[in-house]
Amino acid sequence: MSSNSNPFTPYVPPKVWSPATPSGGAFASINRPIAGATHEQELPVGKHPLQLYSLGTPNGQKVTIMLEELLAAGHGGAEYDAWLIKIGEGAQFGSGFVDVNPNSKIPALVDRSGDTPVRVFESGSILVYLAEKFGAFLPQDIPARTETFNWLMWQMGSAPFVGGGFGHFFAYAPEKLEYPINRYAMETKRQLDVLDRLLAERRFVAGDDYTIADMAIWPWYGGLVLGELYGAGEFLSVHQYQQVRRWADEVLARPAVQRGRRVNSVRGAPEQQVPERHAASDLD
Ligand SMILES: N[C@@H](CCC(=O)N[C@@H](CS)C(=O)NCC(=O)O)C(=O)O
Numbered sequence: 001m002s003s004n005s006n007p008f009t010p011y012v013p014p015k016v017w018s019p020a021t022p023s024g025g026a027f028a029s030i031n032r033p034i035a036g037a038t039h040e041q042e043l044p045v046g047k048h049p050l051q052l053y054s055l056g057t058p059n060g061q062k063v064t065i066m067l068e069e070l071l072a073a074g075h076g077g078a079e080y081d082a083w084l085i086k087i088g089e090g091a092q093f094g095s096g097f098v099d100v101n102p103n104s105k106i107p108a109l110v111d112r113s114g115d116t117p118v119r120v121f122e123s124g125s126i127l128v129y130l131a132e133k134f135g136a137f138l139p140q141d142i143p144a145r146t147e148t149f150n151w152l153m154w155q156m157g158s159a160p161f162v163g164g165g166f167g168h169f170f171a172y173a174p175e176k177l178e179y180p181i182n183r184y185a186m187e188t189k190r191q192l193d194v195l196d197r198l199l200a201e202r203r204f205v206a207g208d209d210y211t212i213a214d215m216a217i218w219p220w221y222g223g224l225v226l227g228e229l230y231g232a233g234e235f236l237s238v239h240q241y242q243q244v245r246r247w248a249d250e251v252l253a254r255p256a257v258q259r260g261r262r263v264n265s266v267r268g269a270p271e272q273q274v275p276e277r278h279a280a281s282d283l284d
Contacts, residue, residue, distance in 0.1 A: 195241070
């Protein structure tokens with residue numbers, strides 16, 4: 001039985017939607033129904049081949065973890081500058097950022113190692129780009145490569161239900177609404193169970209080896225079972241997902257993961273915050 005006799009907001013959609021009423025909630029000030037730049041703003045360029053424009057959210061962490069893993073594995077060409085994009089202040093709508101990612105979302109990368117800069121956006125695309133460029137963390141063997149892509153794409157398709165769905169309505173919406181929280185808590189738990197069953201059979205997401213699929217999935221689902229996302233560990237009973245927790249602990253123990261999760265971070269304990277990274281020593 002519902003704890004709320006009327007869980008639905010009494011909203012009758014007009015014939016044509018209009019954004020006239022402020023939506024409220026944590027991201028209301030940056031939400032808008034059109035794309036494109038709002039202002040002229042060039043992006044800074046540092047001295048390394050790879051220029052990353054990002055923020056230490058789960059989507060941002062995927063890439064900084066990959067870059068730190070590449071450097072730890074001896075790929076010196078993966079040296080990078082990580083610039084902070086303050087999405088709460090609308091920096092993703094600056095003209096330079098929009099040129100790199102027309103979708104105005106972090107993370108975005110520019111590879112300046114060749115004659116012509118290559119822009120890369122969407123965290124999954126960035127992971128694949130770097131894995132192919134350096135020949136690392138992506139199996140060559142077709143079945144294992146395909147299984148890695150299966151789970152990478154699973155993450156890209158599934159996590160929006162966690163972040164934009166559950167996280168938004170549980171933590172950021174201006175009021176707690178039972179219907180959307182129920183809907184997305186249900187889906188988030190189903191996804192955690194998908195992973196739990198998978199990880200009961202294998203050490204890492206795609207098999208015996210640690211791959212870009214682990215790097216994509218860990219910041220979201222590892223974050224949930226470690227109780228670091230939305231303060232929702234108890235609400236979602238994350239202790240139920242013991243295999244996900246076992247895997248999350250193993251990934252977290254990797255030095256490159258501990259470094260990568262600090263890059264572009266502006267939250268948490270001061271020693272965890274490294275708003276910009278231009279040299280390895282920024283993390284030492
Ligand atoms: N599918 C995209 C999602 C990126 C994304 O949602 N980024 C958020 C931060 S985690 C963002 O930049 N939001 C700013 C905005 O929506 O204006 C990816 O994986 O790269």
